[in-house]
Amino acid sequence: MSRPLLPQVEVTNISRQGFWLLLRDEELFLPFAEFPWFRDVPVSKILHVQLPASNHLYWPELDLDLAVESIRNPERFPLFSRSGA
Numbered sequence: 001m002s003r004p005l006l007p008q009v010e011v012t013n014i015s016r017q018g019f020w021l022l023l024r025d026e027e028l029f030l031p032f033a034e035f036p037w038f039r040d041v042p043v044s045k046i047l048h049v050q051l052p053a054s055n056h057l058y059w060p061e062l063d064l065d066l067a068v069e070s071i072r073n074p075e076r077f078p079l080f081s082r083s084g085a
Contacts, residue, residue: 009051019046021057023068034074037064 013020018031019038032039038046045061052058055068070077 009049009057011047011049014043014046021049021071023051023057028068028071030071035066035071037062 008024010022011019012022012027018029018033018035021028021030030038041062045059048059048061050058050060057066057068057071058064067077
């Protein structure tokens with residue numbers, strides 16, 4: 001009997017400050033202050049996240065792509081992660 005496959009990426013919590021992603025076995029926090037594109041969108045659109053490549057996240061309903069490295073180290077991507085803030 002095989003076990004069901006767990007999603008490789010999942011939004012686990014959303015707060016007023018941002019949201020948490022479980023990416024395989026790593027938990028990442030995306031603060032709205034650094035990722036403002038998510039601030040005023042419906043929760044259902046945040047929850048619909050895909051992992052098309054090991055280092056790439058995609059929110060199809062928002063047509064938004066993020067490199068995983070930009071979440072881990074947003075200070076390395078100041079124009080990218082702070083635009084619109």
